[in-house]
Amino acid sequence: MISLTSPVETRAHRWPAGLKLGLLCLASTGLLLTADPVLHGAVLLAALTLYAAPGRVFLRTGLGRLRIVLPFVAIVLAWHAVTGELRAGIVIALRMTTLVALANLVTMTTPLGDMTDLIRWLLTPLRRIGLPTHLLELAIPLVIRFTPVLIGRADMLADAWRARSRRRPGWRLILPLMLQALDDADRVGDALRARGGVTEPQRQE
Template sequence: MMSVYLSGDSWAHRLPAGIKLVAVAIGSLLLFKTEMLWIFLVCLALVLAAYGSLGRGAIQRLRLLKGLSIFLAAILALHWLSGTVMDGVIAILRLCVMVLAASFVSMTTRMDDMLTAVMPMFRPLEWAGFSARKPALGVTLVLRFAPHLMEIFAVLREAYQARTGKRSSWRLIAPFALQALKMSDNVAEALAARGGSQGLTQK
């Protein structure tokens, strides 16, 4: 399984995990409040510039958008049929910016740092006698591996296109599900080997 975290000592790696997560959350909320095309174009340019600042390894992660291409095309087609193409373009740009921003946080933040940043949200559970670490771990894993799953789908699409000449097919659902299950097993085994959530390390 390819590593989600991209090792380095860039400006993005040095930023505290909490700041990055809050920035993405606030940015996502603000993007849902606007319909101005130029704002989305500026945000997309900034996110792409952030990727570029990390070098080739980060730029290669942009292929995760290929995994979204079918979904994006469906959104645009629906808006075209309803006569609201511009709304479809804005929806696509919004989704691309949010996905790329979330992936950027995942690849520049160690998992234990992300878990530490998420933990305070679940501290109230401890007052009722429940574990705050387990739900925090669940949220962290979702934030961590959702972009990775899109990368897996993009790789499967490329392989399918190379074999058949077709861009995509429903037949990709089965191998994608198998890859997702395999990844979940690998993560579970890694956690178990490290003593469960208490033994979580940077990857």
């Protein structure tokens, strides 16, 4: 497994994880409250500028991770074009792309340990009333770490398909990708059981 955190050091790497997550929440709320395509385009341009500021390597890595949202953008635009609401589709597509870009920017500049500590702190009220939050504290970092792995597996399967066929792979990759994901899940489960399983940390008196 690999981390989503970029090895390219930026100023945002030194910012507290809570501050970055709070700014992300504010930006998300603001984008959801407006339907101006010009404003959405300006915010997306500003996000891309933040990607470009640390250098070409950071920009290329960040844009590469945004490819996952492109099929959804295409579907949204095509549907709204058919229904005659292209302006609304453009707003939704810009909003979706910008939110994913900003969220990805947070994960690229935040070490996984800092994100885990923040999640644990945010879940403190639930833990105080007796809810088992340790499962969620484990699941979220696993999802973050496995995301680039699954994307890489999908790219490898697509390359293997293109090397053997002229047809586009499309939905045919879903089954092998799902089987590989299940196999990875079994391996992680075995590793957790070998280390004692998923147990709630002992509370300090």
